[in-house]
Amino acid sequence: MQPADLLLLKPMQPSVMEALAGAFTLHRADTAPDPDAFYREIGPRIRAMATGAQAPVDRTLIEKLPQLEIVASFGVGYDTIDVGAAAERGIVVTNTPDVLSDEVADLALGLLLATVREIPQADRYLRAGHWPTRTYPLTATLRGRHVGILGLGRIGRAIARRLEGFGVALSYHGRRRQDDVSYAFHPTLLEMARAVDVLMIVAPGGPETNGIVNAEILEALGPDGIVVNVARGSLVDEPALIEALRSGAIHGAGLDVFAAEPEVPEAFLGLERVVLLPHVGSGSVQTREVMGQLVVDNLLSWFSGKGPLTPVPETPANAPSTGAAR
Structure with missing residues (x-):
């Protein structure tokens, strides 16, 4: 055949x-x-x-x-x-x-730590020869923080399990409450943003979530707020995020994804408390x-007639093909 x-x-x-x-x-x-x-x-x-x-x-x-x-x-x-x-x-x-869940979760934790402790900035500081003349400025900390996870799916749960080891408080927002976890559930994203100071974005992209992290959400996070996005750039209102970072409405951001990849808004490049990665979450x-x-x-x-192994939820439940690849 x-x-x-x-x-x-x-x-x-x-x-x-x-x-x-x-x-x-x-x-x-x-x-x-x-x-x-x-x-x-x-x-x-x-x-x-x-x-x-x-x-x-x-x-x-x-x-x-x-x-x-x-x-x-x-x-x-x-x-x-x-x-x-x-x-x-x-x-x-x-x-x-x-x-890819574990790989992305590892990257998300690394991105969070890099953002809070300014690891790339400190690396650049040393390479530029500044250390002999003055020590690097003190940074923010992960201690005592409350992390809110937007989207507690496979990757979100993997991130939460890792964060448990850091001793931070955990909350989540999604389409529904999940009875098999002990993390605090917030029925709206705005409510969660008001309760946390780190927003970890792991929700799916698409029309329902387009621009969901907007100026109101960022303002609710407050001046100590950190945004980490390892999901889709479309979830974040990028002009609103740039303005929040410029004005000090939030503290910093770690971004692995952008709305118009591989193009990155130039304004991000000039901001100090931002860590930018070229969509490498699963990139091992x-x-x-x-x-x-x-x-x-x-x-x-x-x-081979056995049906798909990992169909998406929207896929029709039609009979598998009887054809053969070879």
Whole structure:
């Protein structure tokens, strides 16, 4: 049987590319000289797609692929995929949850500590030769702080478990109370922001959370407030955050994600109490390899007739394909 035709929107790590090329007839959108001609030619044959957060899958693209059965996304967030349009067609969408939770949680803790204790700033201070002439200024502390987690999902829980070891108070806000945790639940984000002085953002992106961390939330955190975002840049009103940092309405911020990645607002670069990372939350060799393998495994499982391994909640509960990858 002929291998299924698979569309790859952006290149992935070599091991994943090799596995996909070995199991499917691979079509790369990123190397197509004429995208319109490319989709006219191969669009009617495509049954699977592999993609990541940097390559949006909108309704227009989905409509170009009448035989599409499954979209396998690299990453836990899938707000760049129009899952509604996919569900209307009975198309399965998968992501790569769990396998990156610990890595992102580790990074989140590192980013929080780096922001509170100004670790990158102190490093630059030493490298610039200032230490022999004067000691580095005293910093803020994590001692006695109250951390509020926006989004107590897999990653949020992993962060909370790590924070327990630091002896800080913990609260959370999400769509519902979770009865199996002892952390304080706040029914609104504003209520939680008033109660805490560290806001750890781990909620999904999408229309419901777009700009949810706005000027009102930042003001509620207060002048000792710290914002750490390892979720999606879209959750934060970036102009409001820049103004809050400039004015001293909050103390500092640690950001791994931005609204228009890879572009970063230039105003952030001139702020001292900000730690900026280029979206590296899951960016270890080991974790990215496991994530890539889960993309491949979801596709292989689907075309072997076993159904998807890690479907997103919005995915229709339709029967798995009876086709074969090879």
